[in-house]
Structure formats: C-alpha cells, structure tokens
Amino acid sequence: MQIGEAAKAADLPVKTVRYYADIGLVTPVRSASGYRQYGPAELAKLIFARRARAFGFSIEEVRELLSLYEDRNRSSADVKEIAQRRLEEIERRMAELTALRAELTHLVDTCRGDHRPDCPILSRLAPEA
C-alpha cells in the first residue's frame, strides 16, 4: 500500500511516516516511480512505533525496541531494561512537577487576584525579595 493508506491504518500523519522513513526507523520499498510501498511488516512497525511513542519512548528507544521486537532471539531482560530507564525518567519528571505544583498552588492561592498590584507570585520571582 501507499503512504496515505499506511498512515491511515497506523493512525499516524503522513508527514510522520515519511519522517520515519527518512531516519531509517521504518523503511518501505519504493515503486518504479519512487512511491513508498508499505507491506504488513512495515505497517506493524508503524503501529508499534506509534504506541511506543505514546508511552514516551524517544525515537532512539523506539529504534532499540523495534530491533528487539524483530529479534527472535532477544531476551526479555533487554526490553525490561529500556522500559525501566523510561520509568525512572517518568518518576524524576513527576517529582519535579510535584514540587513545582506545590509551590505554584500555594502562590496562586495566596494571590488575591484583584485590581491591586501587590502579588506574592511576582514577589517570589523578583530579586529584591
């Protein structure tokens, strides 16, 4: 199938599918006139890539996961390690956001939000404070 149909089937923008071909993530064959041709295997990889991206894996991680996906002799330990790295990253990020949210919530709650100029949010950011 052509790129449009493959993109629809994988639920990805055509631009993204073309980009994945450019970077060698999912590489279709070409027709005589140069059109990209996607078979069932390539379609499966596109869907795999979309789902992995939705899990927050980077393109390079998706590349690793795809190569493990295709490797009949892979060990699940290799996959697990990549997923664990991602999980740690998520937890780091959540810890950051939790701290930010706490302070920002406090500031927003203590700001009166009226027509007057005094504001704890600005005071917290201003250097003279």
Place this chain on the structure above:
Amino acid sequence: MQIGEAAKAADLPVKTVRYYADIGLVTPVRSASGYRQYGPAELAKLIFARRARAFGFSIEEVRELLSLYEDRNRSSADVKEIAQRRLEEIERRMAELTALRAELTHLVDTCRGDHRPDCPILSRLAPEA
C-alpha cells in the same frame, strides 16, 4: 557591568543572556565598542527570568510576567491568570505521566526480564496483540 559579570550575578550562562538580548526579553544598552552593558534594572530582570523559567514558564510567559513586573499599575489578577494557566498545564502533564507510570510499572513488573524472548512489554506494543 558587562555580560560576563551580569551572567554570573544572575546565575545564567552567557549564551542565555545573549539570547535573551537577541529576542528582546532583557535588552541592555551598548557601549561605544558594542559591548552589552547591564545595569541593576537589567540584572533584576535576568534574575526574574531565571526564576520564572525554573517555574516552568515559557519565554513568552516570562515576557508577559516581566511586563507586569514593570507595570506599577498592574492588577494581581493578570499575574494570577498566567500562573493558573501554568498550573493547569502542570496538572495535565502530571495526569498523563501518572497514567503512563501506572501502565509501565505494571508491564515492567510482569516482565520476567530473563534470557527468554517472551515479554509483555513488547506484546503490549505489537499490533497483533
């Protein structure tokens, strides 16, 4: 003072200070030879910008906050609105990460992580599942 001293005082990389000048966020005057000259007001803005960025505000939000910071007739409601938008964004992001973490944690926990190839993580990503 020159850019190096200002950057040190504001605890920002020189490159960043120069970038802020380029985009008109904190604009110093120039010496006869073209060197950027930072006074106390500009230094205060650099510090303000660094703190606001650390709170996760985008450059454009920092621009808004700086203009409110400088406006003696501002209303705290305007500041509060920007902070609330940021807070909602943080909460959206945390909700996403919470869901991701839950599913990824489950997958990692159920993956044996040994030499064998079967792996629930890949099964979850593969389209045939």
Place this chain on the structure above:
DNA sequence: ATAGGGTCTCCCCTAACTGGAAAGTCAAAT
C-alpha cells in the same frame, strides 16, 4: 608590542516533527 581574557556576530546543531512550495504520478472523466 604582545599576550591574555573577554566580547562580538554568524552559523550550525539539538527532537520530533509540521507546514508549505514546486514538480512528478496515476486513474478517471471529458
């Protein structure tokens, strides 16, 4: 006079695409 350190502009690079322009391909309708 020169060595050094600081500064200047300019350009390319990052991630993961997105948007647009100009040109080529293909099937169907005229």
Place this chain on the structure above:
DNA sequence: ATTTGACTTTCCAGTTAGGGGAGACCCTAT
C-alpha cells in the same frame, strides 16, 4: 487525447530554548 484532481515526491523553513565553535574585535597588563 487531454485535462482534472488526488496523491505523492523532494526540498526548505520553522518550531523551543538555547549550546558549541569559528574568526574577528576590544581592552588591559606586562
């Protein structure tokens, strides 16, 4: 046979918020 229209191609530029480095310029100290 031609012309439309949909689809595809490549290439270029832009997005965020800077980072890295080159080559040139400025200023001070020795």
